[in-house]
Amino acid sequence: xxxxxxxxxPQPILLALGPIHIYWYGLMVVLGIVAGLLAILRLAKLYNLxxxxxxxxxxxxxxxxxxxxxxxxxxxxxxxxxxxxxQVLEIWRGGLAIHGAVIAGLIVVFVFARRKKINFWQLxxxxxxxxxxxxxxxxxxxxFNQEIxxxxxxxxxxxxxxxxxxxxxxxxxxxxxxxxLYESLGCLLIFALLFGLNFYFARRDRLNLRFFVWLTxxxxxxxxxxxxxxxxxxxxxxxxxxxxxxxxxxxxxxIGLSIxxxxxxxxxxxxxx
Numbered sequence: 468x469x470x471x472x473x474x475x476x477p478q479p480i481l482l483a484l485g486p487i488h489i490y491w492y493g494l495m496v497v498l499g500i501v502a503g504l505l506a507i508l509r510l511a512k513l514y515n516l517x518x519x520x521x522x523x524x525x526x527x528x529x530x531x532x533x534x535x536x537x538x539x540x541x542x543x544x545x546x547x548x549x550x551x552x553x554q555v556l557e558i559w560r561g562g563l564a565i566h567g568a569v570i571a572g573l574i575v576v577f578v579f580a581r582r583k584k585i586n587f588w589q590l591x592x593x594x595x596x597x598x599x600x601x602x603x604x605x606x607x608x609x610x611f612n613q614e615i616x617x618x619x620x621x622x623x624x625x626x627x628x629x630x631x632x633x634x635x636x637x638x639x640x641x642x643x644x645x646x647x648l649y650e651s652l653g654c655l656l657i658f659a660l661l662f663g664l665n666f667y668f669a670r671r672d673r674l675n676l677r678f679f680v681w682l683t684x685x686x687x688x689x690x691x692x693x694x695x696x697x698x699x700x701x702x703x704x705x706x707x708x709x710x711x712x713x714x715x716x717x718x719x720x721x722i723g724l725s726i727x728x729x730x731x732x733x734x735x736x737x738x739x740x
Contacts, residue, residue: 472645476627477611491611496563499605500529503597506662510593513669516585524579524590531575532568539567543705543713565602565694566717572598588679588734595686596661602690603654609647617644617700624648634702646697653693661686680735684725691718691725 482489504525511521540563541548541555548555576594580587609615613632619625625642633640661682668678695718698705705712711719729735 472624472626472648473642474627476629477613479612481611490608492608495608495611496605499601499603502604503601505597506600506658507593507597510596510662510665513665513674514589514593516593520583520585521593524576524594527575527579528572528594531571533563535571536563536565536568539564539570563605566714569598586676586679588676588683592665592679592682595683596658596665599654599658599661599686599690603651603658606647606651606654610645615647615701615703617646617697617702620644637702643702644700646701650693650697653697654690657686657689657693660689676734680728680732684729684735687721687725691721694718695722 477491479490479492480488481491481494504521507525508518508521511518537555543564572594573591576590577587579585580590606615610626613628616626616628619637619640620642622642622644624645626645626648627641628643630638633643637643664682664685665674668674695715698712698715698718701712705714707713708716
């Protein structure tokens with residue numbers, strides 16, 4: 468795979484049929500959603516939740532997750548979208564921010580849990596393994612779009628970036644860090660951990676509220692650490708605050724909030740449901 472990444476020049480369009488273009492980015496997002504949903508359906512059996520409820524929740528999560536991810540990206544790049552307003556709707560070209568999807572998803576799950584009278588943490592712990600798997604697959608869309616890459620590199624797994632997509636300070640560099648790959652592999656490991664923990668604790672009949680809280684927050688902490696570290700080498704534009712990129716600020720806030728919940732939330736410290 469290393470040589471393939473180094474020698475292959477990715478392009479955003481998978482297939483062109485006259486005026487109709489099928490983009491790699493859209494395909495990877497769809498594949499990520501499908502794979503994540505299949506993982507969630509498998510876990511739903513452990514949680515004694517029926518498929519209809521999972522499909523119902525997934526429907527709203529997909530819709531509002533995409534909306535939240537897009538609105539968040541638009542907010543971060545407002546000047547660009549004000550100059551190109553029609554591109555707000557062109558999500559197949561890229562521009563879906565995971566933090567926006569997570570925020571929207573948490574709101575959807577909270578409302579859904581209240582209406583269905585199901586524990587909020589049970590639903591979030593059901594969803595986060597599928598979310599991590601979806602991220603691992605979806606990140607490959609960034610590769611084909613030649614976006615979200617890192618600093619120039621001479622490493623054998625550096626990816627080629629076309630001249631038009633290179634930042635001005637690095638216009639003479641050809642190969643760049645594949646930050647999409649680092650995040651994809653990291654999310655795949657997070658998925659494997661969360662998915663495995665579900666079956667490990669299910670065999671010991673310990674899928675209780677404490678487990679649901681911990682599993683959700685483990686995802687929040689691990690992904691936030693992964694994203695915080697990846698941002699140090701990413702070259703895509705982002706607002707800065709206190710010398711850190713905005714996604715790093717959000718990641719630190721999520722880590723801090725998760726730790727506070729683990730320490731002070733009673734159900735995170737008690738085995739009782």
